[in-house]
Amino acid sequence: MHHRQLLPTKDRWMMRLSMDKPTIFMFSGQGSQYYHMGKELYAQNPSFKQWMKSLDEIVKRIMGDSVLGELYSPENDMPFQFDHTRFSSTAIIMVEYAMAQVLFENGIEPDYVLGASLGEYTSAVIAGMMEIEWALEALARQVELFEARCLEGGMTAIVDDYRLLHDIPIFYENSELAARNYDSHFVVSGKKEALTKIENHLERTDIIFQTLPVSYGFHSLLIKSDR
Structure with a gap:
């Protein structure tokens, strides 16, 4: 039986993909986030870390704040309390996008992408429908509107x-x-x-x-x- 297998090595993953089944990248939305998500990968995978830092620089130019500082702060150790939309929504896209780039670098590419709610931003970027910078800017504007006009719930x-x-x-x-x-x-x-x-x-x-x-x-x- 053909199957997909990921084998960890010192510097990268080795992959064996079946040719008869599609590869799908699925991206989740609000509610899936937690403090320190991706922290182990951030510490052990140089590529993931670099992508996260690069995305954080973009976010700082847009919002004036560091998402990495909020996401990986040692003071934030309550995994199910990451509900500050200004940071949590952006963190989701950053982690999803950086993870996708790591998969690309290891030869894993999707036949299809699927996004749920906020994850549609990431899926659109990965599908080549928009640039990551534009997605982060649009998301920042959306969050501003939520904070200014929407009732909490x-x-x-x-x-x-x-x-x-x-x-x-x-x-x-x-x-x-x-x-x-x-x-x-x-x-x-x-x-x-x-x-x-x-x-x-x-x-x-x-x-x-x-x-x-x-x-x-x-x-x-x-x-x-x-x-």
């Missing part, structure tokens, strides 16, 4: 039938469907206090959920005012 990922949202009042009275990843995994957006009610219900009924580290209810009416 949150998001909760739920591992259960998405039809709960339509069948149970505590869901449809307090939240909106932000994403349906598949039939038994969906994400809702809403105000913080409303999501707390939902999460209390989920705890009582033993339904698995995760509060996402975000400050806004993305993909909902809570951010409509920025348009």
Whole structure:
């Protein structure tokens, strides 16, 4: 059976790719980030580190702040508290883009790219639809609009039938469907206090959920005012 295998060596990965299956790069969005993500790679892979530093220089010119300083600060050791959108959204794109460049340098190229929410920025860059500098500038402007015009909120990922949202009042009275990843995994957006009610219900009924580290209810009416 043909299969893909990555073998770590001293300086690079050696790869064996099957010729009959496509390679897909998938890029996630807000809620997937955490402090120190990519830190081990940053410490051990010179190429990844250089790309991250180069991207950080671009970001500093745009925003005036260092994302690396925030992302890898030893003071920030709470992995699920990285919810400052100004830094977290940019950090996601930086890590995704730098990781893609490392894969390119090791001969791994995608047949397809797929981006979820914020990850669409990275997928568009990797697909050659825009330059990374333009993507970072557009993202910085978007964050400014969020901070200036949008109500704060949150998001909760739920591992259960998405039809709960339509069948149970505590869901449809307090939240909106932000994403349906598949039939038994969906994400809702809403105000913080409303999501707390939902999460209390989920705890009582033993339904698995995760509060996402975000400050806004993305993909909902809570951010409509920025348009």
